[in-house]
Amino acid sequence: MQIYNDYKDHADFLTIYIREAHPTDEWRMNSNEKGKDNVCYAQPKSISDRVAIANDFTKRFKYPVPFGIDEMSNAANDAYAAWPERLYIIDENGRVSYKGGNGPFKYDPKEVRAWLAKRYGEVKHPAPAPAAPASTEKKS
Amino acid sequence: MPTALKWMLFSLAVVLLGAFAFLSWMAGSPKDVYYMVRYAFPHMHTGNLKAGDQAPDAQLVALDGSATFRIREKTAGRPLVLVFGSFT
Numbered sequence: 349m350q351i352y353n354d355y356k357d358h359a360d361f362l363t364i365y366i367r368e369a370h371p372t373d374e375w376r377m378n379s380n381e382k383g384k385d386n387v388c389y390a391q392p393k394s395i396s397d398r399v400a401i402a403n404d405f406t407k408r409f410k411y412p413v414p415f416g417i418d419e420m421s422n423a424a425n426d427a428y429a430a431w432p433e434r435l436y437i438i439d440e441n442g443r444v445s446y447k448g449g450n451g452p453f454k455y456d457p458k459e460v461r462a463w464l465a466k467r468y469g470e471v472k473h474p475a476p477a478p479a480a481p482a483s484t485e486k487k488s
Numbered sequence: 489m490p491t492a493l494k495w496m497l498f499s500l501a502v503v504l505l506g507a508f509a510f511l512s513w514m515a516g517s518p519k520d521v522y523y524m525v526r527y528a529f530p531h532m533h534t535g536n537l538k539a540g541d542q543a544p545d546a547q548l549v550a551l552d553g554s555a556t557f558r559i560r561e562k563t564a565g566r567p568l569v570l571v572f573g574s575f576t
Contacts, residue, residue, distance in 0.1 A: 351569075359567040362559070364548060367531070370576040375523035377516075380576055387576050399553040405575045406551060413571065416548030416557065424559065427544035429535025430572030432528070438543040438568040442560065445567065447537055460569060467567075 351457060352413050354471040355464045359437075363411070365402045366418045366425040367391065369432035395420050435460050543568075 352361050370377040371391040380387040392398040398417050406415060418424040425431055433451030437460060438444060446463050449455060465471070508521065515524045537544070545560045562568055 355569075359569055360562055360564065361569045361571065362562050363571040363573070364559075366572055366574055368574045368576045369528075374527040375520070377576070389576055395549055396553060399549065399551065401575050403551055414562070415551050416559070417551070419547060419549060424544075424546035424548060425572070427546050428537065428570070428572060429533040431531045431533075433573040435572070436537075436543070436570040438563055438570065440563075440565055440567060442543050442563050444537055444539050444541045444543050447535075447539060450532060450534070451573070464567075464569075 349409075349412065350473075351461050351464065354461075355468060358468045359464060361413050363413045363415045364418055364424050364430070365398060365405070365415065366430055366432075367422060368401070392420075437463055 368374075368389060368391050370380055372380075372388050373390045376388075379385055389401050390397075392401060395417070398420070402415065402417050405411060416424075428434065428436060429450070433455050435446070435448035435455065435457065436444060437446035446460065448459060508518070511521045511524065512518045515521050543559070543563070545558055547556050547558050549556055559568075559570070
């Protein structure tokens with residue numbers, strides 16, 4: 349989301365929601381369970397299932413990036429070999445300029461930032477202020 | 489059984505065990521190896537797209553569940569960053 353905020357005045361962004369990577373009825377992950385990340389969904393069987401999960405996601409994270417949902421034919425996913433996650437940059441002429449590695453291990457948003465920075469300049473953020481030390485004064 | 493064959497079978501067993509151990513580490517546990525092979529491998533593809541190719545088009549559904557639009561409609565004279573993923 350930080351990359352979106354930094355470069356939305358120069359480039360367009362589109363998040364495309366595709367088939368689930370770790371649904372409860374397939375390769376479920378312990379980290380998704382209730383009490384941890386609480387992301388428990390079965391693999392959507394209809395477009396309304398996908399729409400519901402997509403809306404849960406955008407509401408939970410107040411996700412500002414423009415959003416689209418792949419149809420149940422998985423046309424976008426198949427065309428871009430996207431599953432489970434992948435980044436692309438399409439240039440002004442409609443051609444693929446950057447094709448990211450396939451997630452989880454090769455998915456690297458820093459490469460997208462580097463592409464945008466090379467064209468539009470780097471956007472730096474101040475380092476977060478260090479946390480104030482705990483007071484050692486005795487309470488009277 | 490000839491000694492050479494015994495050593496070949498032993499080497500094969502070691503390689504298979506090593507591969508299983510590596511996959512277990514990568515997937516998270518031995519149980520996850522099964523799930524990875526069963527549910528992940530069939531869907532993970534490199535794809536044929538490469539830099540310079542015309543970006544494919546596809547129809548998408550909007551968050552309201554009824555409106556649709558195409559990826560190409562979002563390429564309006566500026567670079568377009570596509571972020572593919574899911575919630576889980």
